[in-house]
Amino acid sequence: MTNNSTYQMISGKILRDGQNGNGLVSSNGEQYEFSIEKHWKSDTPPKLGASVNIEIDSSGQLLSVQALDIQSEMSQRFKQMSGKVQTEGLPAVKELAQHIQKDFVALVGIPRIVIFVGLLLSWYVLNTLVIQVSARYSVDFNLFELLGVVSNGGLDSLGRGKAPSSGFYGFLAWVSALLLFMPLVWKHRLAAWGAAAPLIFMVLTMLSLWFKIRSGSSQANSMAAGLGGDMAAQMADQMMKAVMQAISLGLGFYVAMAFAIAGAFIAFKESR
Structure with a gap:
């Protein structure tokens, strides 16, 4: 059993993970070298930048290093604050909300939160695709409107300026964004790859849209050729080229891709 007069537990950060030689942790301006075989006490390997508990003796010598289980601390703190809410009321509720916000940020990290919010804004608010109907008139589609085209194959809806419901593809968009937080529920090194899901989704969505447009173009050419011969097919081909030239990617696409690449x-x- 640890004697508090002899040993001290402090919190710190991993500066070097120790995969190639000794690791290095830092706390309150002091740095301590540690060996995975001798000092590391957690079941998962040390990760660069992770928060840890550091045990030192009275002379300042390192005794052990252990990964900080933020989820367990959050659960324990929540139970304590819940009891406080019952006795103190509204002031304790505000304090509890502040603790939850602080702990959530510490658990998932600010970069993931920024990417998640940035993706939703670029998908819902900014335009992903622009169709220049005339010199003075254009039709804009955000990602979820565009997903309706991919989901329902309604390329004709682009011409009407109204996209169908995003359907299952919209659900997949939300899933890909929420996978940013997969390390919350799956404690494994591979869980970090959930942050790459938005990029994979964006690439597959744009490829699917491109194939649908190409397929629609081929069908239009075949139909025109069947009805009016080669001349009609050439006219249909020219019309499709004009349509393709009128379509351009909007600001939302580039912003979303930037956030998605950051997630990847x-x-x-984190998976290294």
């Missing part, structure tokens, strides 16, 4: 970078970095 986090996935690559």
Whole structure:
């Protein structure tokens, strides 16, 4: 059993994970080298930048390093605050909300939260696709409106300026965004790859849309050729080329791709 007069438990951060030689932790301006075999006491390997509990003796010598279980601390703190809410009322409720917000940010990290919010804004608010109908008139579609085209194959809805419901593809968009937080529910190194889901979704969605447009173009050419011969097919082909030239990617696409690439970078970095 640890004697508090002899040993001290402090919190710190991992500066070097110790996968190649000794690791390094820092706390209150002090740095301590540690060995995975001798000092590391957690079941999962040390991760660069992770929060840890550091045990040192009275002379300042490192005794052990253990990963900080933020979820367990959150659960324990929530139980304590819940009891406080019952006795103190509204002031304790405000304090509890502040603790939940602080702990959530500490658990998932600010980058993931920023990427999640950025994706939703770029998907819902900004335009992903622009159709220039005339010199003065254009039709804009956000991602979820565009997903209706992919989901229902309604390429003709682009011409009407109204996209069908996003349906199952809209559900997949939300799933891909929420997978940013997969490490919350799956404690495994591979869970970090959930942050790459938005990029995969964006790429597959745009490829699917491109194939649908190409398929629609081929069908139009075949129908025109069947009705009016080669001349009609050439006219249909020219019309489709004009349509393709009128379609351009909007600001929302580039913003969403930037956030999605940032998520993929986090996935690559944290899974190493």
